[in-house]
Amino acid sequence: MEYAIGIDIGGTKISAGIVDQSGEIITKKVFSTPQGTRDSILLLLENIIFTLTESAHFENKQLIGIGIGTAGQIDFVHGKVLSGTANIKDWNDVAIKKILSEKTNLPIYIDNDVNVIALAEQQLGAGKNNDDVICLALGTGVGGGVISGGKIIRGAWGGGAELGHIVVDMNGPACNCGFNGCLETYASGTGMARRMREKILADESIGNNGLVYYKHHPDELNSKHVFEWMQAGNEAATEVVEEAIRALSYGIVSMIHTFNPTMVLLTGGVLQDGDWFIEKVRSKVITLGIPSLVKPVAIQATQLGGDAGLIGAAIQPWVYQDNRNVSLDRS
Amino acid sequence: MEYAIGIDIGGTKISAGIVDQSGEIITKKVFSTPQGTRDSILLLLENIIFTLTESAHFENKQLIGIGIGTAGQIDFVHGKVLSGTANIKDWNDVAIKKILSEKTNLPIYIDNDVNVIALAEQQLGAGKNNDDVICLALGTGVGGGVISGGKIIRGAWGGGAELGHIVVDMNGPACNCGFNGCLETYASGTGMARRMREKILADESIGNNGLVYYKHHPDELNSKHVFEWMQAGNEAATEVVEEAIRALSYGIVSMIHTFNPTMVLLTGGVLQDGDWFIEKVRSKVITLGIPSLVKPVAIQATQLGGDAGLIGAAIQPWVYQDNRNVSLDRS
Numbered sequence: 001m002e003y004a005i006g007i008d009i010g011g012t013k014i015s016a017g018i019v020d021q022s023g024e025i026i027t028k029k030v031f032s033t034p035q036g037t038r039d040s041i042l043l044l045l046e047n048i049i050f051t052l053t054e055s056a057h058f059e060n061k062q063l064i065g066i067g068i069g070t071a072g073q074i075d076f077v078h079g080k081v082l083s084g085t086a087n088i089k090d091w092n093d094v095a096i097k098k099i100l101s102e103k104t105n106l107p108i109y110i111d112n113d114v115n116v117i118a119l120a121e122q123q124l125g126a127g128k129n130n131d132d133v134i135c136l137a138l139g140t141g142v143g144g145g146v147i148s149g150g151k152i153i154r155g156a157w158g159g160g161a162e163l164g165h166i167v168v169d170m171n172g173p174a175c176n177c178g179f180n181g182c183l184e185t186y187a188s189g190t191g192m193a194r195r196m197r198e199k200i201l202a203d204e205s206i207g208n209n210g211l212v213y214y215k216h217h218p219d220e221l222n223s224k225h226v227f228e229w230m231q232a233g234n235e236a237a238t239e240v241v242e243e244a245i246r247a248l249s250y251g252i253v254s255m256i257h258t259f260n261p262t263m264v265l266l267t268g269g270v271l272q273d274g275d276w277f278i279e280k281v282r283s284k285v286i287t288l289g290i291p292s293l294v295k296p297v298a299i300q301a302t303q304l305g306g307d308a309g310l311i312g313a314a315i316q317p318w319v320y321q322d323n324r325n326v327s328l329d330r331s
Numbered sequence: 332m333e334y335a336i337g338i339d340i341g342g343t344k345i346s347a348g349i350v351d352q353s354g355e356i357i358t359k360k361v362f363s364t365p366q367g368t369r370d371s372i373l374l375l376l377e378n379i380i381f382t383l384t385e386s387a388h389f390e391n392k393q394l395i396g397i398g399i400g401t402a403g404q405i406d407f408v409h410g411k412v413l414s415g416t417a418n419i420k421d422w423n424d425v426a427i428k429k430i431l432s433e434k435t436n437l438p439i440y441i442d443n444d445v446n447v448i449a450l451a452e453q454q455l456g457a458g459k460n461n462d463d464v465i466c467l468a469l470g471t472g473v474g475g476g477v478i479s480g481g482k483i484i485r486g487a488w489g490g491g492a493e494l495g496h497i498v499v500d501m502n503g504p505a506c507n508c509g510f511n512g513c514l515e516t517y518a519s520g521t522g523m524a525r526r527m528r529e530k531i532l533a534d535e536s537i538g539n540n541g542l543v544y545y546k547h548h549p550d551e552l553n554s555k556h557v558f559e560w561m562q563a564g565n566e567a568a569t570e571v572v573e574e575a576i577r578a579l580s581y582g583i584v585s586m587i588h589t590f591n592p593t594m595v596l597l598t599g600g601v602l603q604d605g606d607w608f609i610e611k612v613r614s615k616v617i618t619l620g621i622p623s624l625v626k627p628v629a630i631q632a633t634q635l636g637g638d639a640g641l642i643g644a645a646i647q648p649w650v651y652q653d654n655r656n657v658s659l660d661r662s
Contacts, residue, residue, distance in 0.1 A: 165588040259486050260491040
């Protein structure tokens with residue numbers, strides 16, 4: 001049996017562990033993401049690698065490499081974060097692979113966080129045996145990962161699959177990214193909260209059943225509230241959720257027309273308990289687009305849960321190492 | 332020097348010829364597309380292959396294969412037209428490769444018409460030395476071809492890169508494809524003509540300077556008229572063209588966010604003389620989207636002109652043949 005170190009770098013926490021060849025997590029540790037400079041993160045990464053390497057050595061487990069997933073545009077070939085995320089401080093233009101290679105002899109692979117989730121799901125989860133899989137992470141923002149013809153879509157320098165920023169309405173609201181009418185402005189947690197906020201501020205009466213507090217503290221409102229109010233029968237909240245589902249469905253159909261996938265996998269906090277939301281998206285998508293492309297597509301939740309990012313990060317050495325660059329054994 | 336047979340199957344004509352290893356067309360013949368059944372087209376293809384093979388033999392030219400481009404969803408692996416185009420009769424579910432392989436010993440490759448244009452441009456034209464290129468053909472419809480990481484995006488069964496059918500406005504008009512607000516409803520010849528027609532029928536006064544005839548014969552109106560009337564100062568026509576440019580720009584930015592390409596190449600009748608239209612698209616695109624992804628992208632016309640489809644079809648044997656499956660010599 002072979003093993004690899006996986007590290008999943010998020011805005012609030014960093015998960016790290018040893019994962020075996022079948023994608024099983026053997027050990028796992030979770031750290032708070034250092035909120036200082038890049039150096040504090042890099043130091044933590046060094047410590048993680050040192051500790052896990054020692055521990056593997058002690059238990060006589062053969063490590064074949066290190067895989068890292070992190071938000072942002074990642075230059076996979078050079079193992080570099082080009083532009084990170086607002087949630088991680090000082091996380092731009094960081095040559096992770098070069099820096100960490102001075103501390104370990106193991107090969108290092110670094111990719112975008114949603115790319116590695118897509119990889120994990122396609123190799124070991126819901127997308128097993130599918131070479132054309134789209135993965136959407138609906139959280140604070142909307143992230144995308146695409147596997148097309150068995151390969152991750154990265155583009156010229158790792159900026160590909162920014163699927164939160166495809167347009168669904170060219171007359172739609174401005175997005176943080178510089179574009180407008182992006183899928184993310186409707187179907188992300190931030191987008192839904194913003195739209196709910198606008199409705200409350202525009203119409204006094206909306207806030208009267210339980211939302212009074214947020215009329216005066218609109219910035220504390222998040223997408224979880226929107227779902228709660230919808231469940232409680234609030235009309236404005238229901239509209240926001242329905243608009244998110246509609247925009248997401250249009251976005252997914254555009255993606256199906258672009259990539260002709262067999263599966264679209266959804267993950268992230270916006271899904272709530274998952275089933276009813278995804279079911280609504282599925283029923284909408286099926287009414288739209290080119291039937292021969294849209295109808296056969298399975299739209300479902302990811303399977304590996306919260307550890308998909310860690311597993312996907314860790315399996316990179318097997319997927320990419322010389323002479324076995326196709327895929328994990330899919331047994 | 333090696334040679335290949337190329338065949339470009341269009342709705343009105345079929346171009347065929349012998350192309351050399353550098354992409355040079357040695358001989359070329361143009362036929363009207365048979366308007367009967369699939370058999371009449373297949374018979375013509377057989378005759379073309381027979382004649383060109385004989386001619387190559389006579390001139391002592393070594394043929395290494397046959398490459399075909401045709402509209403529709405093409406199963407590249409099995410060399411099959413899955414669903415063709417309304418412009419070619421009876422052109423669905425045609426196992427071209429299997430049928431023609433009974434008549435020739437040469438290997439046969441078949442791909443979508445815009446895919447082979449993208450291939451030609453990326454190997455020999457404007458996209459040389461670029462591994463991430465998007466090609467858009469703005470004609471009756473809007474066709475797409477994408478090369479990402481050096482590979483053509485085909486999807487699970489050849490339905491990928493239907494870029495005319497990504498949404499730019501989820502509240503937009505119905506499209507033939509079953510979706511609505513597609514790029515094609517704004518930026519294709521048919522879409523522009525339809526929008527102009529709607530404006531004329533809705534407002535009597537629009538037709539008064541030279542458009543009177545089309546008030547009574549709206550079906551004869553095409554995008555060429557729209558451009559002429561715009562040039563003559565007609566306001567409604569100007570709006571239609573500006574809307575096409577705006578929708579195209581939004582669509583292109585979505586594609587840039589999806590594929591992180593270095594180039595977007597435009598071709599097709601809607602470009603007219605090309606320069607001013609592309610320049611307008613370029614100036615609009617640059618104001619939209621994620622600057623780090625959008626700003627470095629070259630947006631320009633294809634380079635190989637009307638023969639790009641024939642050349643792209645013909646070079647497939649070199650691009651895909653065993654042991655040289657990377658690319659043509661890009662000297």
